[in-house]
Amino acid sequence: MAAAAATLARRITRSGVLPLCRRLPVWGRAARRPPGLPLAPCRAFSNKKIQVDMNESSGVATMKFKSPPVNSLNLDFLTEFCISLEKLENDRACRGIIITSAIPKIFSSGLDITEMCGKSTEHYTEFWRAVQEMWLRLYSSNMVTLAVVNGSSPAGGCLIALSCDYRIMADNPKYTIGLNEAQLGIVAPFWFKDTFVNVVGQRVAERSLQLGSLYPAPEALKFGIVDELVPEEKLQEKATAVMAQWLALPDHARQITKSMMRKAVLDLLVAHREEDIKNFTSFVSKESIQKSLRMYMEMLKKKKS
Numbered sequence: 001m002a003a004a005a006a007t008l009a010r011r012i013t014r015s016g017v018l019p020l021c022r023r024l025p026v027w028g029r030a031a032r033r034p035p036g037l038p039l040a041p042c043r044a045f046s047n048k049k050i051q052v053d054m055n056e057s058s059g060v061a062t063m064k065f066k067s068p069p070v071n072s073l074n075l076d077f078l079t080e081f082c083i084s085l086e087k088l089e090n091d092r093a094c095r096g097i098i099i100t101s102a103i104p105k106i107f108s109s110g111l112d113i114t115e116m117c118g119k120s121t122e123h124y125t126e127f128w129r130a131v132q133e134m135w136l137r138l139y140s141s142n143m144v145t146l147a148v149v150n151g152s153s154p155a156g157g158c159l160i161a162l163s164c165d166y167r168i169m170a171d172n173p174k175y176t177i178g179l180n181e182a183q184l185g186i187v188a189p190f191w192f193k194d195t196f197v198n199v200v201g202q203r204v205a206e207r208s209l210q211l212g213s214l215y216p217a218p219e220a221l222k223f224g225i226v227d228e229l230v231p232e233e234k235l236q237e238k239a240t241a242v243m244a245q246w247l248a249l250p251d252h253a254r255q256i257t258k259s260m261m262r263k264a265v266l267d268l269l270v271a272h273r274e275e276d277i278k279n280f281t282s283f284v285s286k287e288s289i290q291k292s293l294r295m296y297m298e299m300l301k302k303k304k305s
Protein backbone atom coordinates (compact mmCIF):
# COMPACT_ATOMS: atom_id res chain seq x y z
CA MET A 1 0.00 0.00 0.00
CA ALA A 2 2.78 2.44 0.93
CA ALA A 3 4.63 1.72 -2.33
CA ALA A 4 1.46 2.17 -4.37
CA ALA A 5 0.77 5.43 -2.59
CA ALA A 6 4.28 6.66 -3.27
CA THR A 7 3.96 5.82 -6.97
CA LEU A 8 0.64 7.60 -7.10
CA ALA A 9 2.05 10.66 -5.37
CA ARG A 10 5.07 10.73 -7.71
CA ARG A 11 2.90 10.53 -10.79
CA ILE A 12 0.67 13.33 -9.62
CA THR A 13 3.56 15.55 -8.60
CA ARG A 14 4.97 15.25 -12.09
CA SER A 15 1.90 15.65 -14.23
CA GLY A 16 -1.02 16.91 -12.16
CA VAL A 17 -4.32 15.08 -12.58
CA LEU A 18 -4.34 11.98 -14.75
CA PRO A 19 -4.15 12.95 -18.41
CA LEU A 20 -7.50 13.12 -20.14
CA CYS A 21 -6.27 10.83 -22.94
CA ARG A 22 -6.26 7.97 -20.43
CA ARG A 23 -9.89 8.67 -19.72
CA LEU A 24 -11.18 8.71 -23.27
CA PRO A 25 -14.91 8.38 -23.71
CA VAL A 26 -15.92 4.83 -24.49
CA TRP A 27 -19.25 3.71 -25.89
CA GLY A 28 -21.05 1.36 -23.48
CA ARG A 29 -17.98 -0.37 -22.10
CA ALA A 30 -19.93 -2.96 -20.10
CA ALA A 31 -22.08 -3.76 -23.11
CA ARG A 32 -19.09 -5.31 -24.92
CA ARG A 33 -19.57 -8.77 -23.47
CA PRO A 34 -20.60 -11.02 -26.39
CA PRO A 35 -24.32 -11.82 -26.27
CA GLY A 36 -25.31 -15.23 -24.99
CA LEU A 37 -22.44 -15.60 -22.53
CA PRO A 38 -23.43 -16.29 -18.92
CA LEU A 39 -23.30 -13.31 -16.62
CA ALA A 40 -19.96 -12.79 -15.01
CA PRO A 41 -19.90 -13.18 -11.24
CA CYS A 42 -19.41 -10.26 -8.90
CA ARG A 43 -15.81 -9.44 -8.15
CA ALA A 44 -14.76 -7.83 -4.92
CA PHE A 45 -11.68 -6.27 -3.50
CA SER A 46 -11.42 -5.06 0.00
CA ASN A 47 -8.76 -3.12 1.76
CA LYS A 48 -8.80 -2.12 5.36
CA LYS A 49 -11.09 0.87 5.11
CA ILE A 50 -13.07 0.50 1.90
CA GLN A 51 -14.94 -2.49 0.49
CA VAL A 52 -15.43 -2.57 -3.29
CA ASP A 53 -17.85 -4.92 -5.02
CA MET A 54 -17.92 -4.97 -8.78
CA ASN A 55 -21.02 -6.33 -10.51
CA GLU A 56 -19.75 -7.27 -13.93
CA SER A 57 -23.15 -7.82 -15.46
CA SER A 58 -24.33 -4.27 -14.71
CA GLY A 59 -20.90 -2.63 -14.92
CA VAL A 60 -21.52 -0.98 -11.55
CA ALA A 61 -19.16 -1.07 -8.59
CA THR A 62 -20.19 -0.29 -5.04
CA MET A 63 -17.63 1.35 -2.82
CA LYS A 64 -18.47 1.09 0.88
CA PHE A 65 -16.62 3.05 3.52
CA LYS A 66 -15.93 0.86 6.56
CA SER A 67 -13.55 2.78 8.75
CA PRO A 68 -14.98 2.96 12.29
CA PRO A 69 -15.96 4.87 14.23
CA VAL A 70 -16.93 7.61 11.75
CA ASN A 71 -15.19 7.06 8.36
CA SER A 72 -12.90 10.02 8.92
CA LEU A 73 -10.63 10.74 5.98
CA ASN A 74 -7.11 10.08 7.17
CA LEU A 75 -4.05 9.45 5.01
CA ASP A 76 -4.59 5.69 4.82
CA PHE A 77 -8.24 6.12 3.92
CA LEU A 78 -7.49 8.67 1.23
CA THR A 79 -4.76 6.48 -0.24
CA GLU A 80 -7.09 3.49 -0.37
CA PHE A 81 -9.80 5.62 -1.90
CA CYS A 82 -7.50 6.81 -4.71
CA ILE A 83 -6.15 3.35 -5.41
CA SER A 84 -9.65 1.84 -5.52
CA LEU A 85 -10.85 4.58 -7.82
CA GLU A 86 -7.87 4.12 -10.12
CA LYS A 87 -8.48 0.36 -10.30
CA LEU A 88 -12.11 0.91 -11.24
CA GLU A 89 -11.28 3.67 -13.72
CA ASN A 90 -8.89 1.28 -15.46
CA ASP A 91 -11.42 -1.56 -15.46
CA ARG A 92 -13.14 -1.46 -18.83
CA ALA A 93 -16.09 -3.38 -17.40
CA CYS A 94 -16.83 -0.64 -14.88
CA ARG A 95 -19.06 2.24 -15.99
CA GLY A 96 -20.48 3.47 -12.72
CA ILE A 97 -19.77 3.55 -9.00
CA ILE A 98 -22.05 3.87 -6.03
CA ILE A 99 -20.32 5.41 -3.02
CA THR A 100 -21.85 4.70 0.36
CA SER A 101 -21.04 3.73 3.94
CA ALA A 102 -21.10 0.49 5.89
CA ILE A 103 -21.09 2.40 9.19
CA PRO A 104 -24.62 3.00 10.53
CA LYS A 105 -25.71 6.65 10.67
CA ILE A 106 -22.43 8.03 9.27
CA PHE A 107 -21.49 8.56 5.63
CA SER A 108 -18.18 10.24 6.50
CA SER A 109 -17.16 12.66 9.27
CA GLY A 110 -14.89 14.50 6.84
CA LEU A 111 -11.17 15.05 7.09
CA ASP A 112 -9.57 13.39 10.07
CA ILE A 113 -8.90 16.31 12.38
CA THR A 114 -6.09 14.44 14.12
CA GLU A 115 -4.18 14.57 10.79
CA MET A 116 -4.26 18.36 11.08
CA CYS A 117 -3.22 18.65 14.74
CA GLY A 118 0.30 18.73 16.14
CA LYS A 119 1.99 17.24 13.08
CA SER A 120 5.01 18.30 11.01
CA THR A 121 4.95 20.44 7.86
CA GLU A 122 5.97 17.31 5.87
CA HIS A 123 2.97 15.47 7.25
CA TYR A 124 0.56 18.32 6.44
CA THR A 125 2.01 18.44 2.91
CA GLU A 126 1.52 14.72 2.37
CA PHE A 127 -1.95 14.77 3.87
CA TRP A 128 -3.14 17.74 1.84
CA ARG A 129 -1.77 16.29 -1.41
CA ALA A 130 -3.79 13.16 -0.69
CA VAL A 131 -6.94 15.23 -0.08
CA GLN A 132 -6.39 17.05 -3.38
CA GLU A 133 -5.74 13.77 -5.13
CA MET A 134 -8.96 12.23 -3.88
CA TRP A 135 -10.96 15.18 -5.17
CA LEU A 136 -9.15 15.43 -8.52
CA ARG A 137 -9.77 11.76 -9.24
CA LEU A 138 -13.37 11.69 -8.11
CA TYR A 139 -14.42 14.99 -9.67
CA SER A 140 -12.79 14.09 -12.99
CA SER A 141 -13.95 10.47 -13.05
CA ASN A 142 -15.22 9.17 -16.36
CA MET A 143 -17.57 6.81 -14.56
CA VAL A 144 -21.04 7.72 -13.42
CA THR A 145 -20.59 8.51 -9.74
CA LEU A 146 -23.54 8.23 -7.39
CA ALA A 147 -23.37 9.13 -3.70
CA VAL A 148 -25.76 7.25 -1.47
CA VAL A 149 -25.56 9.35 1.68
CA ASN A 150 -26.81 7.00 4.36
CA GLY A 151 -25.75 9.06 7.35
CA SER A 152 -24.23 12.34 8.45
CA SER A 153 -21.77 13.90 6.08
CA PRO A 154 -19.99 17.04 7.28
CA ALA A 155 -17.19 18.92 5.47
CA GLY A 156 -14.90 16.49 3.60
CA GLY A 157 -17.71 13.90 3.65
CA CYS A 158 -19.98 16.43 2.00
CA LEU A 159 -17.22 17.20 -0.54
CA ILE A 160 -17.18 13.54 -1.60
CA ALA A 161 -20.95 13.62 -2.13
CA LEU A 162 -20.80 16.98 -3.96
CA SER A 163 -18.13 15.62 -6.29
CA CYS A 164 -20.40 12.84 -7.51
CA ASP A 165 -22.81 13.18 -10.43
CA TYR A 166 -25.91 12.57 -8.31
CA ARG A 167 -26.74 12.40 -4.62
CA ILE A 168 -29.41 10.34 -2.89
CA MET A 169 -29.75 10.84 0.85
CA ALA A 170 -31.56 8.79 3.49
CA ASP A 171 -34.76 10.57 4.51
CA ASN A 172 -33.81 11.08 8.13
CA PRO A 173 -33.66 14.57 9.67
CA LYS A 174 -31.06 13.32 12.18
CA TYR A 175 -28.55 13.01 9.34
CA THR A 176 -26.88 16.29 8.42
CA ILE A 177 -24.73 17.38 5.51
CA GLY A 178 -22.84 20.55 4.63
CA LEU A 179 -19.51 22.31 4.51
CA ASN A 180 -19.21 23.31 8.17
CA GLU A 181 -15.54 24.35 8.12
CA ALA A 182 -16.34 27.85 9.42
CA GLN A 183 -17.68 26.25 12.62
CA LEU A 184 -14.21 24.82 13.22
CA GLY A 185 -12.57 28.21 12.64
CA ILE A 186 -11.09 27.05 9.33
CA VAL A 187 -11.83 28.01 5.75
CA ALA A 188 -13.04 25.68 3.01
CA PRO A 189 -10.43 25.82 0.21
CA PHE A 190 -11.39 27.40 -3.12
CA TRP A 191 -11.97 24.06 -4.82
CA PHE A 192 -14.36 22.91 -2.05
CA LYS A 193 -16.16 26.22 -2.62
CA ASP A 194 -16.18 25.86 -6.41
CA THR A 195 -17.53 22.31 -6.20
CA PHE A 196 -20.27 23.55 -3.87
CA VAL A 197 -21.14 26.50 -6.12
CA ASN A 198 -21.39 24.16 -9.12
CA VAL A 199 -24.02 22.13 -7.27
CA VAL A 200 -26.10 24.70 -5.39
CA GLY A 201 -25.28 28.08 -6.98
CA GLN A 202 -23.52 31.16 -5.65
CA ARG A 203 -26.08 32.44 -3.14
CA VAL A 204 -26.76 29.20 -1.26
CA ALA A 205 -23.05 28.37 -1.28
CA GLU A 206 -22.03 31.79 0.05
CA ARG A 207 -24.52 31.80 2.89
CA SER A 208 -23.88 28.15 3.81
CA LEU A 209 -20.10 28.55 3.76
CA GLN A 210 -20.09 31.74 5.84
CA LEU A 211 -22.33 30.15 8.45
CA GLY A 212 -20.71 26.71 8.23
CA SER A 213 -24.21 25.29 7.93
CA LEU A 214 -24.95 21.63 8.44
CA TYR A 215 -28.37 20.87 7.00
CA PRO A 216 -30.72 18.11 8.13
CA ALA A 217 -31.66 15.93 5.14
CA PRO A 218 -34.98 17.70 4.30
CA GLU A 219 -33.25 21.11 4.20
CA ALA A 220 -30.37 19.69 2.20
CA LEU A 221 -32.90 18.65 -0.40
CA LYS A 222 -34.55 22.07 -0.33
CA PHE A 223 -31.24 23.82 -1.02
CA GLY A 224 -30.20 21.35 -3.72
CA ILE A 225 -27.27 19.87 -1.80
CA VAL A 226 -28.76 16.44 -2.46
CA ASP A 227 -30.99 15.48 -5.37
CA GLU A 228 -33.42 13.09 -3.68
CA LEU A 229 -34.44 11.81 -0.27
CA VAL A 230 -35.33 8.15 -0.02
CA PRO A 231 -36.40 6.03 2.98
CA GLU A 232 -33.29 4.32 4.26
CA GLU A 233 -34.51 0.80 3.44
CA LYS A 234 -35.12 1.83 -0.18
CA LEU A 235 -31.71 3.40 -0.82
CA GLN A 236 -30.21 0.39 -2.56
CA GLU A 237 -33.21 -0.09 -4.85
CA LYS A 238 -33.27 3.60 -5.71
CA ALA A 239 -29.53 3.68 -6.36
CA THR A 240 -29.81 0.78 -8.78
CA ALA A 241 -32.64 2.52 -10.64
CA VAL A 242 -30.85 5.88 -10.83
CA MET A 243 -27.64 4.24 -12.01
CA ALA A 244 -29.51 2.31 -14.71
CA GLN A 245 -31.04 5.58 -15.92
CA TRP A 246 -27.62 7.27 -16.19
CA LEU A 247 -26.03 4.23 -17.83
CA ALA A 248 -28.77 4.01 -20.44
CA LEU A 249 -26.99 6.81 -22.32
CA PRO A 250 -23.89 6.37 -24.44
CA ASP A 251 -20.85 6.98 -22.26
CA HIS A 252 -19.02 9.30 -24.61
CA ALA A 253 -21.67 12.05 -24.74
CA ARG A 254 -22.12 12.04 -20.98
CA GLN A 255 -18.38 11.98 -20.33
CA ILE A 256 -17.58 14.87 -22.67
CA THR A 257 -20.43 16.89 -21.18
CA LYS A 258 -19.22 16.19 -17.65
CA SER A 259 -15.68 17.13 -18.54
CA MET A 260 -16.90 20.36 -20.17
CA MET A 261 -18.86 21.31 -17.03
CA ARG A 262 -16.04 20.54 -14.59
CA LYS A 263 -12.85 21.31 -16.49
CA ALA A 264 -12.38 24.92 -15.40
CA VAL A 265 -12.60 24.05 -11.72
CA LEU A 266 -10.30 21.05 -12.06
CA ASP A 267 -7.76 23.00 -14.11
CA LEU A 268 -7.62 25.69 -11.46
CA LEU A 269 -6.47 23.29 -8.77
CA VAL A 270 -4.06 21.52 -11.11
CA ALA A 271 -2.50 24.90 -11.95
CA HIS A 272 -2.30 26.01 -8.31
CA ARG A 273 -1.71 22.73 -6.58
CA GLU A 274 1.60 23.54 -4.90
CA GLU A 275 0.41 26.98 -3.86
CA ASP A 276 -2.71 25.39 -2.34
CA ILE A 277 -0.52 22.96 -0.37
CA LYS A 278 1.62 25.84 0.89
CA ASN A 279 -1.50 27.77 1.93
CA PHE A 280 -2.83 24.77 3.78
CA THR A 281 0.40 23.97 5.61
CA SER A 282 1.02 27.55 6.71
CA PHE A 283 -2.64 28.04 7.70
CA VAL A 284 -2.93 24.81 9.65
CA SER A 285 0.44 25.37 11.38
CA LYS A 286 -0.72 28.64 12.96
CA GLU A 287 -1.10 28.34 16.72
CA SER A 288 -4.54 29.99 16.59
CA ILE A 289 -5.77 27.34 14.11
CA GLN A 290 -4.24 24.52 16.13
CA LYS A 291 -6.03 25.87 19.17
CA SER A 292 -9.39 25.99 17.34
CA LEU A 293 -8.97 22.41 16.11
CA ARG A 294 -8.01 21.14 19.57
CA MET A 295 -11.00 22.88 21.12
CA TYR A 296 -13.28 21.39 18.48
CA MET A 297 -11.98 17.88 19.19
CA GLU A 298 -12.48 18.44 22.90
CA MET A 299 -16.02 19.63 22.25
CA LEU A 300 -16.71 16.41 20.27
CA LYS A 301 -15.44 14.32 23.16
CA LYS A 302 -17.35 16.30 25.80
CA LYS A 303 -20.58 15.95 23.83
CA LYS A 304 -20.51 12.26 24.74
CA SER A 305 -20.33 12.70 28.52
Ligand SMILES: CCCCCCC/C=C/C(=O)SCCNC(=O)CCNC(=O)[C@H](O)C(C)(C)COP(=O)(O)OP(=O)(O)OC[C@H]1O[C@@H](n2cnc3c(N)ncnc32)[C@H](O)[C@@H]1OP(=O)(O)O
Binds near residue numbers: 072180
Ligand atom coordinates in the same frame (compact mmCIF):
# COMPACT_ATOMS: atom_id res chain seq x y z
C1 LIG B 1 -6.38 26.62 3.70
C2 LIG B 1 -6.98 25.30 4.08
C3 LIG B 1 -7.75 25.30 5.36
C4 LIG B 1 -8.14 23.96 5.86
C5 LIG B 1 -9.33 23.42 5.19
C6 LIG B 1 -9.69 22.09 5.74
C7 LIG B 1 -10.99 21.59 5.23
C8 LIG B 1 -11.58 20.67 6.24
C9 LIG B 1 -12.44 19.77 5.98
C10 LIG B 1 -12.94 18.81 7.01
O1 LIG B 1 -13.51 17.82 6.68
S1 LIG B 1 -12.66 19.15 8.68
C11 LIG B 1 -13.58 17.91 9.57
C12 LIG B 1 -14.97 18.36 9.79
N1 LIG B 1 -15.74 17.33 10.44
C13 LIG B 1 -16.60 17.57 11.40
O2 LIG B 1 -16.82 18.68 11.82
C14 LIG B 1 -17.31 16.37 11.96
C15 LIG B 1 -17.07 16.21 13.41
N2 LIG B 1 -17.76 15.03 13.92
C16 LIG B 1 -19.07 15.02 14.21
O3 LIG B 1 -19.80 15.96 14.03
C17 LIG B 1 -19.59 13.74 14.78
O4 LIG B 1 -18.50 12.98 15.23
C18 LIG B 1 -20.40 12.88 13.77
C19 LIG B 1 -19.64 12.64 12.48
C20 LIG B 1 -21.73 13.58 13.46
C21 LIG B 1 -20.69 11.51 14.44
O5 LIG B 1 -21.29 11.70 15.67
P1 LIG B 1 -21.36 10.49 16.71
O6 LIG B 1 -22.07 11.00 17.91
O7 LIG B 1 -21.87 9.27 16.05
O8 LIG B 1 -19.83 10.14 17.02
P2 LIG B 1 -18.82 10.97 17.97
O9 LIG B 1 -18.93 10.41 19.34
O10 LIG B 1 -18.99 12.42 17.80
O11 LIG B 1 -17.42 10.56 17.31
C22 LIG B 1 -16.84 9.27 17.50
C23 LIG B 1 -15.33 9.42 17.60
O12 LIG B 1 -14.84 9.92 16.37
C24 LIG B 1 -14.11 11.15 16.58
N3 LIG B 1 -14.29 12.00 15.40
C25 LIG B 1 -15.43 12.45 14.89
N4 LIG B 1 -15.21 13.16 13.79
C26 LIG B 1 -13.90 13.18 13.59
C27 LIG B 1 -13.05 13.78 12.61
N5 LIG B 1 -13.53 14.49 11.58
N6 LIG B 1 -11.74 13.60 12.73
C28 LIG B 1 -11.22 12.88 13.74
N7 LIG B 1 -11.97 12.29 14.71
C29 LIG B 1 -13.29 12.45 14.62
C30 LIG B 1 -14.72 11.72 17.83
O13 LIG B 1 -13.85 12.62 18.45
C31 LIG B 1 -14.94 10.46 18.65
O14 LIG B 1 -13.68 10.06 19.17
P3 LIG B 1 -13.56 9.36 20.59
O15 LIG B 1 -14.13 10.31 21.60
O16 LIG B 1 -14.38 8.09 20.49
O17 LIG B 1 -12.11 9.11 20.78
